[in-house]
Amino acid sequence: MAINLQKGQRISLEKENGNKLQNVCVGINWGAIEKKGLFGFGSSKEAVDLDASCALFDDDKNLIDVVYFGHLKSKDGAIRHSGDDLTGDMGGDDGLDNEVITVDLAKLDPKVKHVAFVLNSFRGHDFGTIPFASIRIYEGTPKRVTEVFAKYDIAHDSTFKGHVSMVMGIFYQKNGEWKFNALGEPTKDRKLEETVNTVERNFL
Template structure:
């Protein structure tokens, strides 16, 4: 059963997954903006480039690595981005970030996931935009955010995964912001570390 995320909610990923969670996927999906021409004829699609990113932080809340469209793999190999989708075409997740939690280096205390509109459209203009966390073992959705209802924002700090008492937990941040890349969101991320 998927948890529809609420801003500020904290959940145990192991409990939501029904057991120890070792591999997760952050999925991001959306559709191109469809506009109708004059008198309903000649409709066209406007490409939308949303980007999923993951920032790795150490015990001192300093970023130690980034996974995003310009760097598709963490330096240690535990986190892998499947590639940049620049249109939103196709069904299902348009971008994914796969995380092997058992391989994340011990010096990494938390992972922060963000979504940005690289092309600048705000989420209220984008059809069917969502981000979610999936248990990679059984492909079941653990948690989900509907981005299209978030209003006139171009970015969101989605969630933080962090180590606590020997397991990974998730804090649903859901803070909206503006910016084309995760770097623009750093001032909004740091208060949640």
């Protein structure tokens, strides 16, 4: 299986031993913004609220469900959100994901054919102003990373500068087999609803 895909790459989730991948996670780790004091004296931290969300669509691109900070579990119980982190790492990078969405592909409602992951900056903080912000999409659980499919460093990648939302990637089913498209595409959207509409219009 390919590891650490570049933007736009697609892979099959069928493993080399013939087993099908079942548990995948999307984890986001980010930091608060450091503000310098007047005339360079002292500093303070400004909380950053990034929101990872997941939109589920059927074969005809109809929206079935959205998992986000206000709805932490999909109707079929296959997708779970760890909960809303409102601040980011205030004391520097602790190396841990602030928000994680877990997916059990085997439990998904059979009608679900596309599982899209998006990220929004709730208070409108430009991705380029955040000291560190990374995304990893991987096989495993929040406590055990088996294999990373894709990684994005949105704080230091110039393509994300000036944006407050993005489409991270989409799991999709084709001929009964799950595949993954590593998108990593910033969007012009400001709110989650707009980003979900962008996915439906441009990426399915």
